[in-house]
Amino acid sequence: MGDIKSDFIEGLSGISQFWGLPKGMGAIFAVLYLAPAALSLDELVAQSGLTKGAISANVRGLTRMGLIRPVNRLGDRKDYYQAETDFYRAIRAILQERQSGEFDRAVDSVTQTLRRLEAGEGDFAPPERALLTERARALKDFFDTLDALASAISRLDSLGLNTVQTVLKILK
Amino acid sequence: MGDIKSDFIEGLSGISQFWGLPKGMGAIFAVLYLAPAALSLDELVAQSGLTKGAISANVRGLTRMGLIRPVNRLGDRKDYYQAETDFYRAIRAILQERQSGEFDRAVDSVTQTLRRLEAGEGDFAPPERALLTERARALKDFFDTLDALASAISRLDSLGLNTVQTVLKILK
DNA sequence: CTGAATGTTTAGTAAGTACTAAACAAAGTA
DNA sequence: TACTTTGTTTAGTACTTACTAAACATTCAG
Structure with missing residues (x-):
């Protein structure tokens, strides 16, 4: 020891x-x-x-x-x-940091895929195009939700134990 | 393209x-x-x-x-x-997976530090020991909260858009 | 201007990671 | 039993990353 x-x-x-x-x-x-x-x-x-x-x-x-x-x-x-001894403040800062840059660029590719599918690009039979479009949209919606969550958290001016505990209650 | x-x-x-x-x-x-x-x-x-x-x-x-x-x-x-096309279900699974193993073991070291400080181990002047103890405890509390959050999420049987949107409302 | 103190950048290195290629294992089939 | 199909493991490799050591840049002091 x-x-x-x-x-x-x-x-x-x-x-x-x-x-x-x-x-x-x-x-x-x-x-x-x-x-x-x-x-x-x-x-x-x-x-x-x-x-x-x-x-x-x-x-x-x-x-x-x-x-x-x-x-x-x-x-x-x-x-x-x-x-920094206020970890909740640090979390907000980190979310802000990660959000811009790499993350956006990667997620953007999903958006692009969806856009192209909806624009009729590519050579797909109608049923396959429908499937691909649906899947791409579901994934984009998911990422958009995550993004909204991260953005909401980083916009908070007081994320503290109380906030977290409120959220915990809802999740239970 | x-x-x-x-x-x-x-x-x-x-x-x-x-x-x-x-x-x-x-x-x-x-x-x-x-x-x-x-x-x-x-x-x-x-x-x-x-x-x-x-x-x-x-x-x-x-x-x-x-x-x-x-x-x-x-x-x-x-x-x-x-x-898996239900991403929320996947999130729960991932949280469960990550929780056990590496994470616990790492966080455990903070708990150990706190325990040893409170047990009077080490050669510190009283004011320094007080500072160290306070800091270690704050960090441990933070990790415990994160843990509770992750655990609550992974225990949910239906984490869906509705849940997330409820949380989003609270955060705003 | 010269020299000292401080922080940054760079070139090289050591370690980790994720892949390929190929040997191997297992399990069904003739 | 030997052969085929399928998946796993292993040895080697290319790539990435985070570090060290040392050169460099900057700023202040005398």
Whole structure:
């Protein structure tokens, strides 16, 4: 059984890669999350075991996702970072981040398929075209719903335990 | 502008890897989703461009996640597969699948950290221990809430558009 | 302007992942 | 039993990714 902090950091690294993020992000977040104050890049190097380069890159990603926040101290040229402790706020930020870009582009291809089918493109017998059109539309509707859900969540200005518990009641 | 079906298959491959799944899974699902009837492994080889081995492996994963379903025809030794067209049912299955295993194990490390801190393990000054304990507990509460959410969803026997739209109303 | 402190970018590398090709296993058929 | 059909496993490979080490850029101090 190792050092408590180290174990915690390794644990968050694991969670990080479970969510499909580089495990370095988990480690950096863990260090910041346990720190009593914002840390500089050098302090992160010391406490996370990663190198400057890796930290520089991962810190950028974490900031973009809203999981950590840069802090500037007057008269100090260093960058400091602190962890976001309001996870619901972080979730909203992440949803906003993921929504744009890759996701939209991928989902768009389904929309295109549907559009082309409805425009009569391609060489299909009427029954097959009907099937394909129906399936494409069902998939598009599903994605549109997911999109609406993500968008609704990220537009919330207070997503907290109360909101989640309300939702939980409905689901039960 | 290519063949409609091929474009659709490529599109789903992209979505697949966006969700962190092998893109072969997306391709196989796409082929099955557009097929009027269940397909055999050989037919999948022909229509997806993958080899038997890859299909064998990915089909297992897709089945485990509930995204496709094996079909057995009497007097036919072949295995056939058809796509799940009820995506909400698939979501429930996926949540169930992901919940057990990797996720629990990772989250468990946070629980362990908290337990050890509360048991007085480690060499920390009182104020630091207080901070660490508070942070660990907040994180654990957050994960527990997520867990409850996932669990509630996967226990639903009818998660459909109506349910989702009800939730959407609350969020707004 | 020179030098030091800080952060970023780049080239190379190590590890993981998902595929192919082919050997193998299993199970029915002659 | 030997042969055929079907699916799985394995060995090897190509690709991707996230890291390190080091060069580079920028900004401030003297």
